[in-house]
Amino acid sequence: MLVPLKWLNDFIKIDDLNPQYLADAMTMSGSKVEDVIETGKEISNVVTGKILKIEKHPNADRLIVCMVDTGKDVIQIVTGANNVKVDNIVPVALHGSTLPGNVKIKRGRLRGVESNGMMCSAKELGIEEKNAEHGILILPDSTKVGADIKEVLGLNGVIIDFEITPNRPDCLGIIGIAREAAVTLNRKLDIPEIKVKENSVLIDDYININIEAKDLCKRYAARLIKNVRLGESPDWIKERLTEAGIRPINNIVDITNYVMIEYGQPLHAYDYNKISGRQIIVRRALDGEKLITLDGKERILKNSMIVIADGDKPLVVAGVMGGESSEVTEKTTAVLLESACFNGTSIRLASKALGFRTEASSRFEKGLDPNIVLDALNRAAELIAELGAGDVVSGIIDKYEDKLKPWTIDVSADRINRFLGTSISRNEMKDILTRLDIKVKDGEEMRLTIPTYRSDLELEVDIAEEIARIHGYNNIKSTMISGETMQGGRNKKQRIEDKIKEVLVGTGLYECISYSFASPSDFDKINIPKDSSLRNTVKILNPLSEDLSIMRTTMIASMLGVLSRNYSKKNENAGLFEIGKIYIPKDGEKLPDEKNMLVIGMYGDYDFYYLKGIVQLLLKSLGMDGYEFVRDNKNMTFHPGKTADILIYTKKGDSNAKKINAGIIGQIHPDITERYDLPDSTYLCQMDFDALLENCMIERFFKPIPKYPAVQRDLDLLVSRDTMASDIENIIREKGRGIVEDIKLFDVYEGKQIPEGKRSIAYSIIYRSKDRTLKDEEVNEIHAKIIREIESRLDAKLRL
Incomplete structure (x- = not known):
């Protein structure tokens, strides 16, 4: 926000301060200054001069030669301007002068005639050009000759550009900045009393106001101006508006903009005679209304926008931009002035939807104080009355039902000091707070x-911040941090997650991250049955798209994608x-059950056994020796006959423990790989991470090196193709009488010499006792019992 210091000086005396000092002080107290701008800084060595004599140029029809008194010397200047006369006083850029835009003026010759400077137009001086067609800026006859043009035209002002944070809408006006400066400098704030000269006519006889959208308009007030005399604003208003970044238009519009900059409260002026039915209605726009x-x-x-309408049509988009149908023009004789407080969110959305942002909308959208509405109006x-721009009709129509009242906050000086790490006295705190009004x-x-107007102050910590910034952050001494410290560390879940990642990355896999959002169509793509509980999902209220409209209940579709x-x-x-994570809705509860899952996917130079080996390595690294792979022909997402459920024991290493289903592994069904444009050899495993976490054994227990030798026996069996290797291994362990140390599957063969529907499976079994040396007779006896049990239960035969 651009704040001219001359304007600021109307409310707090700062003309004795260096502008940079003021800017630094304001920044230190929390009002950040972006820039200090000196108007006219680019202008140097330009003075006022009086034209003594004018002659035609001897070598050019369109040029003239002027003799100009600059106060110290009489110099000759050649110009092409046709609006100058003898005795005119004009701005003169002398030899060696500079103008805005880094323009440098030097003496020279024009068509053979010497010219020792240049007479300037308003545009060349960087100010608003009144009569552009006339060229040179003609100054009043009373202007002193030889005076610095910056002093004459008021081009020696200073403007401070403040960055106003969104939580301080009260600082979007000169008065708001003046309040901050008064507190910062500990100087008196002087806001003059407003005195309105009214005529005897009552406004109630001319207009009726009704607020229909009370949720979007907290307050609406209006005044009527009759006998409007539209014209140009006085120079001091135009100068201040220009310095504040507002283009002057006419006296009525300029006054509304002037008050907006001064108070931070936008106003709007309607041509009263264009208001149908003599009524103002504050309502929501109709969808499609133009x-x-x-x-x-x-x-x-759109219906979400606020419009100010009359009995027939909308007149303006409230808080954003006026309408052409009620615009103030040269023919306007009566004006209705509006001052209102609109819902900030609605204004912001309307401004965004319509594609433009105005000075008014940028203020309304931050949330203004409804209690400044009347002051601004x-x-x-x-x-208007002072400048003779019209006659103010007596009275105000003010619609303000739910009045905003000051609120209270209880604070403790001790708590604030503990929070800030300071020792500010209670009296100093009270002084600061009083200065803050x-x-x-x-x-x-x-x-x-x-x-x-301080909507940002709600809690004790807000008050602590106010005290700290006015006391001065630079006055708060640095102190060592205090409190109890604890050694950091990772919890079990984090350690297990890191271990899983370490193992999987070590096998050559890459970690990926996908959205937790999913599409309802994913269930059909991966063949989830219509009656499956997985289709019961958490719906997203404001999805980015249909493809991201639910929370996933399986990670299979995410990995396939x-x-x-x-x-x-x-x-x-x-x-x-x-x-x-997957998200499973819970009956009667708002929040779903968030389950942690692990999914592995691969295609290319991989097969089922490669993926199974990775899973086995992972389970072993987690200390989970008790697990089984059990064929699953019912899961429609996977290839029938090439899929297995992963069962783990709830008690680590205890074969008698309860088994739970911890996941599934297999080749993806060909129909699904076709839908995802994947090769047929696509394999996937999904596991319950929480089950792995609960049943893993990350502690390592070491045992001494065996004292007694091992005995190895091989076992080559002819079994049905449908026989599970895990069934054979379970029998071996069951009949091994506790001396089976290890079982290794080293060969699986189907082909010549093997009957149809059969396969050869060969194992190497290691026998060892912890307390003695095994004898061949003992091992042979146990080995024979194992063979007989396998032949009996699994209809297997020993291959010789």
Whole structure:
């Protein structure tokens, strides 16, 4: 926000301060200064001069030669301007002078005639050009000759550019900045009393106001101006508006903008005679309703927008931009002035939807204080009366039902000091708060009454921040951090997660991360039955798209999507894994059950046994020796006959413990790989991470090196193709009488010499006792019992 210091000086005396000092002080107290701008800084060695004599140029018809008195010397200047006369006083850029835009003026010759400077136009001096067609800026006859042009035209001002944070809408006006400066500098704030000169006519006879959208308009007030005399604003208003970054238009519009900059409260002026039915209605726009705004463009409105309408049509998009149908023009004779407080969120959304942002909308969207509405309205009426721009009709129509009142906060000086790490006295705190226009009622705790324009002050910590910034952050001494410290560390879940990642990355897999959002169509793509509980999902209220409209209940579709993208990018081999969450709704509860899952996916130079080996390695690294792979022909996501459930024991290493299903592993069904544009040899494993976490054994227990030798026996069996290797291994362990140390499957063969429907499976069995040396007879006896049990239960035969 651009703040001219001359304007600021109307409310707090700062003309004795260096502008940079003021800027630094304001920044240190929390009002960040972006820049200090000196208007006219680029202008040097330009003075006022009086034209003594004018002659035609001897070598050019369109040039003239002027003799100009600059106060110290009489110099000759050649110009092409046709609006100058003898005795005119004009700005003269002398030899060696500079103008805005880094323009340098030097003496020279024009068509053979010497010229020792240049007479300037308003544009060349960087100010608003009144009569551009006339060229040179003609100054009043009373202007002193030889005076510095910056002093004459007021081009020696200073403007401070403040960065206003969104939580301080009260600082979006000169008065708000003046309040901050008064507190920062500990100087008196002087806001003049507003005195409006009214006529005897009552406004109630002319207009009726009704607020229909009370949730979007907290307050609406209006004044009527009759006998409007539209014209140019006085120079001091135009100068201040220009310095504040506002283009002057006419006296009525300029006054509304002037008050907006001064108070931070936007106003709007309607041509009263264009208001149908003499009524103002504050309502929601109708969907599809049209309005031509002041920029001449037709806008399509939405029901979420606020419009100010008359009995027939919308007049303006409230808080954003006026409409062409009620614009103040040269023919306007009566003006209705509006000052209102609109819902900030609605204004912001309307501004965004319509594609433009104005000075008014940028203020409304931050949330303004409804209690400044009348002050701003009366200030505008006061200026209109003072400048003779119209006659102010007596009275105000003010619709304000749910009034915003000051609120209280109880604070403790001791708590604030502990929070800040300071030792600020209670009296200093009270002084700071009083300067901030906060009323203090002393007691065991201080009860503070907060002014309504400070909407950012709600909690004790907010008050602590106010005290700290006004006391001065630079005055708060640095102290060592205090408190109890604890040694950091990772919990069990984090350690297990790190271990799983370490193992899987070590096998050559890459970790990936996918969205927890999913598409309802994913269930059909991966063949989830219609009656499956997995289709009961958490719906997202405001999804980015239909493809991201639910929370996933399985990670299989997510992994297949990642694999599909890799395959489409010509990645011939991919092995990926992800640890993430699925979201299972719980009956009668708002929040779902968030289960942690592990999913592994691969295609290319991999097969089922490669993936199974990775899973076995993972389970072993987690200390889970008790597990089984059990064939699953019912899961429709996977290839029938090439899928297995992963069962683990709930008690680590105890074969008698309860078995739980911890996941599934297999080749993806061909129909599904076709839908995802993946090769047929796509394999996937999904495991319950929480089950792994609960049943893993990350502690390692060491045992001494065996004292007694091992005995090895091989076992080559002919079994049905449907026989599970795990069934054979379970019998071996069951009949091994505790001396079976290890079982290794070293050969599986189908082909010649093997009957149809059969396969050969060969094991190497290691026998060892912890307390003695085994004899061959003992081992042979146990080995024979194992063979007989396998032949009996599994209809197997020993191959010789």
